[in-house]
Amino acid sequence: MRLFNQVAIIGVGLIGGSIGLAIKKRRIAKRVIGISRRKKTINNAISRRAIDYGSQDLSVVRDSDLIILASPVGSIIQIGIRISSLVKPEAIITDTGSTKKIIVKELENVLPNFVGSHPLAGSEKQGIDNARGDLFCGSLCVLTPTVNTKKPVLNKIKRFWTALGARVTYLSPQRHDEFISCVSHLPHAIAFSLILSVPRSSLFLASTGLSDTTRIASSPEEVWKDIFLTNSKNILKALERFTGSLSCIKSAIMRKDTRSLEILLRRARAKRLSLKR
Amino acid sequence: MRLFNQVAIIGVGLIGGSIGLAIKKRRIAKRVIGISRRKKTINNAISRRAIDYGSQDLSVVRDSDLIILASPVGSIIQIGIRISSLVKPEAIITDTGSTKKIIVKELENVLPNFVGSHPLAGSEKQGIDNARGDLFCGSLCVLTPTVNTKKPVLNKIKRFWTALGARVTYLSPQRHDEFISCVSHLPHAIAFSLILSVPRSSLFLASTGLSDTTRIASSPEEVWKDIFLTNSKNILKALERFTGSLSCIKSAIMRKDTRSLEILLRRARAKRLSLKR
Numbered sequence: 001m002r003l004f005n006q007v008a009i010i011g012v013g014l015i016g017g018s019i020g021l022a023i024k025k026r027r028i029a030k031r032v033i034g035i036s037r038r039k040k041t042i043n044n045a046i047s048r049r050a051i052d053y054g055s056q057d058l059s060v061v062r063d064s065d066l067i068i069l070a071s072p073v074g075s076i077i078q079i080g081i082r083i084s085s086l087v088k089p090e091a092i093i094t095d096t097g098s099t100k101k102i103i104v105k106e107l108e109n110v111l112p113n114f115v116g117s118h119p120l121a122g123s124e125k126q127g128i129d130n131a132r133g134d135l136f137c138g139s140l141c142v143l144t145p146t147v148n149t150k151k152p153v154l155n156k157i158k159r160f161w162t163a164l165g166a167r168v169t170y171l172s173p174q175r176h177d178e179f180i181s182c183v184s185h186l187p188h189a190i191a192f193s194l195i196l197s198v199p200r201s202s203l204f205l206a207s208t209g210l211s212d213t214t215r216i217a218s219s220p221e222e223v224w225k226d227i228f229l230t231n232s233k234n235i236l237k238a239l240e241r242f243t244g245s246l247s248c249i250k251s252a253i254m255r256k257d258t259r260s261l262e263i264l265l266r267r268a269r270a271k272r273l274s275l276k277r
Numbered sequence: 278m279r280l281f282n283q284v285a286i287i288g289v290g291l292i293g294g295s296i297g298l299a300i301k302k303r304r305i306a307k308r309v310i311g312i313s314r315r316k317k318t319i320n321n322a323i324s325r326r327a328i329d330y331g332s333q334d335l336s337v338v339r340d341s342d343l344i345i346l347a348s349p350v351g352s353i354i355q356i357g358i359r360i361s362s363l364v365k366p367e368a369i370i371t372d373t374g375s376t377k378k379i380i381v382k383e384l385e386n387v388l389p390n391f392v393g394s395h396p397l398a399g400s401e402k403q404g405i406d407n408a409r410g411d412l413f414c415g416s417l418c419v420l421t422p423t424v425n426t427k428k429p430v431l432n433k434i435k436r437f438w439t440a441l442g443a444r445v446t447y448l449s450p451q452r453h454d455e456f457i458s459c460v461s462h463l464p465h466a467i468a469f470s471l472i473l474s475v476p477r478s479s480l481f482l483a484s485t486g487l488s489d490t491t492r493i494a495s496s497p498e499e500v501w502k503d504i505f506l507t508n509s510k511n512i513l514k515a516l517e518r519f520t521g522s523l524s525c526i527k528s529a530i531m532r533k534d535t536r537s538l539e540i541l542l543r544r545a546r547a548k549r550l551s552l553k554r
């Protein structure tokens with residue numbers, strides 16, 4: 001289903017590349033162009049047919065009807081500001097950043113047709129080589145409209161993500177950052193800390209328990225430093241809550257309090273089972 | 278390859294049931310008997326052909342050549358003591374507990390042919406219904422001999438686990454408990470705490486990051502309270518180290534110290550990638 005004439009994807013990594021593949025596969029746009037700092041990424045994206053044309057120069061976005069900012073969170077605002085003088089007045093712009101408050105606040109000012117998106121479909125893998133056309137199928141995509149968002153723009157972006165196979169939900173940028181700090185940013189901070197704390201001498205005994213618990217610690221540092229720093233308040237709050245729970249378990253172990261320990265673990269188990277994954 | 282005439286498995290859950298299935302499949306013993314507190318478990322184990330005969334009465338272990346204590350850690354010592362007056366003098370006894378120091382110390386005194394085992398092949402699932410005959414294939418099994426262990430007994434137990442498909446390694450009970458607290462008990466304590474700390478209101482946004490990181494939090498509380506309480510010293514030490522790593526990441530976020538944060542995350546990522554799972 002054709003929704004756009006030309007789509008430009010800035011940052012053709014795991015997310016940007018997967019968007020390109022999905023657009024081509026589902027014929028959502030006539031033409032997909034990709035922008036990357038690296039020539040090699042552009043060539044890979046073209047040979048994987050994720051984009052029709054690629055450039056290292058941002059000015060190629062000029063004639064696009066939809067522009068997707070899919071670079072790491074730390075560079076999205078800067079790129080958004082740079083393209084603001086280039087894009088057509090009616091062009092719709094969105095991003096795929098994992099934090100929304102700062103990005104939406106800054107880019108709404110310079111891009112009148114901007115809506116923030118966060119497709120919850122990442123993985124610890126990165127790069128165009130891991131991109132998949134079905135990455136968004138059945139996944140959730142959070143859109144973060146504000147009082148300044150134009151209804152038709154929001155609807156078009158909703159149709160776009162739906163066409164890619166995602167279920168769409170709406171949250172304010174603030175609520176998004178609060179919720180996502182608990183279910184995504186906190187687990188990442190924990191996984192990074194956990195693997196750092198395990199002595200190398202004991203790793204030969206590591207089994208699926210450790211490897212599953214720390215899988216997301218192999219996520220790229222360039223991506224995650226930006227996320228941690230652009231949602232620091234919420235993450236620090238989530239870490240406080242985590243430290244509280246950990247203290248309860250620790251204290252029950254120290255006191256050899258079987259009963260309390262059992263109650264805590266049972267509650268944890270029931271909550272985890274309710275996740276159904 | 279027949280190694281024993283009769284094997285008795287006390288506790289026919291995930292681990293005990295899987296041992297039974299593997300013994301039968303690989304014809305390691307002529308006869309496998311199972312002991313469980315629950316009639317239903319015995320019936321399930323018989324109908325799944327994990328055991329030939331089952332009883333709720335411990336005294337049936339009498340004529341067995343190998344006895345495997347596969348109940349939760351908290352009851353292994355008590356059961357070991359109870360069977361000490363029943364077993365043949367030449368019978369070999371082992372257990373499958375996740376902590377070894379306390380168990381080995383107590384049971385060596387009452388069972389002269391005892392060697393501790395810890396097959397690293399569990400999962401968050403439990404019960405005979407989840408037992409699998411190939412559970413130990415390619416997994417690691419730690420044996421924990423001491424100065425009191427008889428060489429032929431140790432060799433026989435080694436041959437037994439090898440016949441079940443496991444790779445066998447040796448550690449002192451103390452070293453086992455120290456190492457395993459880092460790679461298994463710590464991740465469990467973290468996973469339980471993490472899921473407890475996530476507000477229910479945010480769970481609708483949960484994706485694979487949270488579900489993988491907390492998968493082992495759905496492990497049974499009956500099993501894990503015992504493990505935490507019989508290896509408390511090592512677990513508390515591991516928790517201290519974890520808290521130290523977490524503080525480094527937290528402090529870098531608070532100080533908005535991009536450089537330190539990037540170095541920490543890069544180090545975590547490299548260590549996780551070295552796990553290769």
